[in-house]
Structure formats: C-alpha cells, structure tokens
Amino acid sequence: MPSLPDMTTPDVMALARDAAASQPHDPHLQDVDLKPAFFDWLCRMGDNTAILGHRISEWCGHGPVLEEDIALANTALDLIGHTQMWLGLAAEVEDAGRTADDLAFLRDAMKYRNVQLVELPNRDMAHTLMREFLFDAWHVEMLTALLQSGSPRVAEIAAKALKEVGYHVERSSDLVVRLGDGTDESHARMQDALDRLWPYAGELFLGDGVDAAVAKAGIAPAPGDLRAAWERTVDAVLDEATLRKPEGRFDVHRGGKQGRHTEHLGFILAEMQFLQRAYPGASW
Amino acid sequence: MADPATRPTVDQVWDWLADVPDPEIPVVSVSDLGIVREVRWDGDTLVVAVTPTYSGCPATAVIDMTIESHLREQGIGRLRLERRLSPPWTTDWITPAARDKLRAYGIAPPVDGTAAAGAAAGRAARLSGQGLSVACPRCGSADTERVSQFGSTPCKASYRCRDCLEPFDYFKCH
Numbered sequence: 245m246p247s248l249p250d251m252t253t254p255d256v257m258a259l260a261r262d263a264a265a266s267q268p269h270d271p272h273l274q275d276v277d278l279k280p281a282f283f284d285w286l287c288r289m290g291d292n293t294a295i296l297g298h299r300i301s302e303w304c305g306h307g308p309v310l311e312e313d314i315a316l317a318n319t320a321l322d323l324i325g326h327t328q329m330w331l332g333l334a335a336e337v338e339d340a341g342r343t344a345d346d347l348a349f350l351r352d353a354m355k356y357r358n359v360q361l362v363e364l365p366n367r368d369m370a371h372t373l374m375r376e377f378l379f380d381a382w383h384v385e386m387l388t389a390l391l392q393s394g395s396p397r398v399a400e401i402a403a404k405a406l407k408e409v410g411y412h413v414e415r416s417s418d419l420v421v422r423l424g425d426g427t428d429e430s431h432a433r434m435q436d437a438l439d440r441l442w443p444y445a446g447e448l449f450l451g452d453g454v455d456a457a458v459a460k461a462g463i464a465p466a467p468g469d470l471r472a473a474w475e476r477t478v479d480a481v482l483d484e485a486t487l488r489k490p491e492g493r494f495d496v497h498r499g500g501k502q503g504r505h506t507e508h509l510g511f512i513l514a515e516m517q518f519l520q521r522a523y524p525g526a527s528w
Numbered sequence: 529m530a531d532p533a534t535r536p537t538v539d540q541v542w543d544w545l546a547d548v549p550d551p552e553i554p555v556v557s558v559s560d561l562g563i564v565r566e567v568r569w570d571g572d573t574l575v576v577a578v579t580p581t582y583s584g585c586p587a588t589a590v591i592d593m594t595i596e597s598h599l600r601e602q603g604i605g606r607l608r609l610e611r612r613l614s615p616p617w618t619t620d621w622i623t624p625a626a627r628d629k630l631r632a633y634g635i636a637p638p639v640d641g642t643a644a645a646g647a648a649a650g651r652a653a654r655l656s657g658q659g660l661s662v663a664c665p666r667c668g669s670a671d672t673e674r675v676s677q678f679g680s681t682p683c684k685a686s687y688r689c690r691d692c693l694e695p696f697d698y699f700k701c702h
C-alpha cells in the first residue's frame with residue numbers, strides 16, 4: 245500500500261499556493277469580523293476528521309479480517325484527505341502564514357477543536373464501528389447541509405467529501421446491523437459500545453457563539469438543526485440491529501469543540517506530532 | 529517557448545496528457561480518467577487544472593508530479609498546476625475507451641451513469657440490497673458478489689465471480 249499523501253515537498257506546497265489563487269471568489273475569506281469564528285469552525289471540521297482518521301488508522305495491519313483492515317485504512321485515508329481540505333481552508337482564512345500541516349502537527353491539545361467522541365480509544369471492533377456510525381450519521385447530514393453553504397469554498401469541499409462519506413455510512417450502518425443482530429457475543433459488545441459512547445454523541449449538536457456566527461453568515465447550519473435527521477437514521481439502524489437506545493442524556497460529555505478534551509487526545513497528538521516536534525520542518 | 533507563434537497548442541498538450549499514465553492503473557491515462565479538467569495558456573505560462581479522484585487518494589501528489597515531469601520533458605518551461613475541487617470528479621467522466629482498457633486489465637469499470645450522490649446513494653444501496661450488477665472482467669458473467677466495498681486502492685471495491693470463481697477489483701462509482 246502506498247504511503248500517505250506527501251504534503252510537505254516543495255512541489256506540493258507550491259501547488260497548494262497556486263491552487264488557492266485559482267479558487268472561486270468567496271467574500272467570506274475577506275470578512276475580518278467573521279475571521280475568528282470561521283477559522284475556529286473550519287478547525288472543528290478538520291480536527292474531527294483528523295482525529296477520527298487517526299483513530300481508525302490505528303487498525304491498519306490489525307483488522308480482524310483482511311477486507312475490514314482494508315476498509316478501515318481506506319476510510320482513514322478519506323478522512324485525512326478531508327482534513328487537508330478543511331485545515332487548508334482554515335489556514336487560508338487565518339492568513340497568518342500557517343499551512344494545513346502546521347495546524348495538524350504543531351497545535352497542542354487545548355487548541356484542538358474536535359468533539360470528544362472522536363478521540364476516545366478504539367477499545368474493540370464494536371466500539372470502533374459504533375463510534376464511526378454515530379459520527380458518519382452526523383457527517384452525512386452536516387455535509388449535505390453544507391452543499392447549500394453561502395461560502396462556495398465550503399460548499400465545494402462538502403460536495404467532494406460527501407461522495408466518500410456516503411460509502412462510510414453505508415458500511416458502518418450495515419456492520420452495526422450485522423453485529424447488533426448477530427451472535428450473543430457480538431450483540432452484547434455492540435450494546436456495551438453504544439451505552440458507553442452515547443453520552444458523547446450529543447456534543448455534535450451543541451452550538452456556541454462560533455456556530456452562531458457562521459450560521460448567521462450563511463456558511464453552516466446551526467448544529468441543533470441536524471439532530472432530527474440524525475436521530476431518524478440512528479433510530480432506524482439501531483432498531484434493525486436489535487439494539488436498545490440508552491435512556492440517559494446523550495450530551496453529558498462536552499467541551500471538545502472549545503478545546504477541553506479527555507486525557508486520550510494528548511496521547512494521540514504525542515504519536516501524530518512526534519516527527520514534526522522532534523525534527524521541525526522534516527519532509528519526506 | 530513563450531512566443532505564441534511557437535508554443536504548443538492546447539490540443540497538442542492534450543495529446544501529450546493522453547500518454548501520461550495513472551500511477552496506480554497504468555493502462556489508463558490521466559486524461560482517460562477525466563481528472564484533467566482544463567488546459568490553457570495564461571500569458572506565457574501553461575496552466576493545467578487537475579481534480580483529485582478521492583480526497584485521500586495517495587496517488588494525487590504522484591499524479592501532479594507525473595504530469596509536471598511529462599510536460600517538462602516536452603519542453604514546457606513555465607507550468608502551473610491548479611487543483612480544482614469543483615465540480616467534484618465523477619467516474620462518469622471516464623471515457624468509453626478507458627472502460628474497455630480497464631476491463632482488459634482485469635478491473636471491472638464503473639457501471640455507467642451511477643456515480644454516487646453521497647448520502648442518497650448510500651441509503652438507496654441499503655434499501656435495495658446491493659443493487660447494480662457488476663460483470664466479471666474475466667468471463668463476463670453477471671453472477672458476481674461484492675466481498676467488500678473497499679479494495680486495494682481508494683477507488684476500488686472487491687468482488688468475486690460466482691461462475692469462474694476469480695476475485696476481481698471493481699472501479700466503484702464516485
């Protein structure tokens with residue numbers, strides 16, 4: 245399998261800069277008042293896909309069967325590809341000379357803006373797939389809404405990513421059904437995964453001032469607007485999977501979007517950022 | 529080179545690009561795949577707009593470098609590659625001739641006109657079982673089954689033929 249996309253060679257960096265010059269005009273990029281919120285919101289999008297992509301990539305070479313190993317590695321690649329687009333745009337909006345790589349590899353945990361759901365450990369296949377399903381079901385609704393974004397730059401990233409996320413949610417929901425409605429062992433593990441992950445899922449739908457600002461600018465929906473569609477998908481899949489939706493609150497654990505994380509994120513970053521921290525500016 | 533009277537025409541450049549192989553599926557060229565979206569002269573600089581296939585496709589950077597080195601070998605001095613995201617690449621842009629080349633290479637080409645429309649396609653596939661029928665590139669049988677919707681590269685799914693029993697790659701719709 246080829247290595248990850250080479251993001252640091254001069255050719256590619258030059259390409260990215262040239263690409264920026266040829267993008268569709270987007271007045272939001274020049275809106276100084278909007279800049280802090282727009283930047284933060286783009287980091288949330290890119291950090292969610294970066295951290296989930298990293299978590300899923302941990303399965304590479306360890307999958308229970310070859311097909312699943314390959315599927316997980318490909319899903320991780322898609323998400324890391326989305327990260328390059330979101331953080332690339334974030335860097336452009338910030339306009340402070342940082343690149344997507346700088347944002348991914350040189351920010352500390354408290355500057356990361358992902359929801360806590362995506363940083364939790366994989367534990368087992370059940371947790372991995374249930375977490376991916378809960379995220380995918382949100383991801384599809386978010387990207388679908390962003391097709392209508394008033395920012396053409398955001399809309400074109402969403403259109404690209406949505407093609408891949410359609411495959412992600414198809415696979416993760418199929419597997420939740422197959423394992424939930426499977427053996428006693430697989431059913432018990434899937435229910436356990438759902439019970440543990442449920443209190444983290446709700447953060448995806450909690451809005452704050454950043455969300456309000458980008459919603460007001462017509463860039464993105466308010467997070468809460470996606471909840472009803474997400475619940476319809478989740479309810480239908482859990483029902484088919486013979487799994488019981490937990491009764492407790494689903495938004496107990498929160499704060500990731502504002503930079504408050506579980507102890508797990510630091511360990512991910514320690515591994516993900518090691519090379520750039522130890523050898524600043526190193527490239528392939 | 530920059531002199532409009534002597535520089536290569538846009539058509540000439542397209543001809544050259546028809547010989548630039550995709551790094552992962554070398555029987556098809558980058559123009560066969562439909563990922564070269566535009567060729568134009570911007571003053572004395574040749575501009576080639578390229579769209580990525582899959583967002584995380586590791587071949588994307590290699591494709592850019594292959595195009596660049598190929599055009600430099602043809603004597604193009606001033607060259608700029610543009611990355612174009614919109615409209616997003618679709619397998620519907622793969623030329624009919626390239627579909628034949630893929631089949632001869634052992635990869636079932638994407639079923640025509642069925643490019644995934646993201647979530648809608650995922651849900652439709654769930655509702656309708658596996659939906660479309662993919663013919664075996666070796667024996668032509670339509671009696672095939674999907675082993676996994678992910679395969680050896682981001683653009684492929686894994687299939688198996690129930691007649692000749694051979695596994696094969698399917699260039700999945702995007």
Ligand SMILES: [Zn+2]
Pocket residue numbers: 664665666667668669689690691692693694
């Ligand atoms: Zn066959």
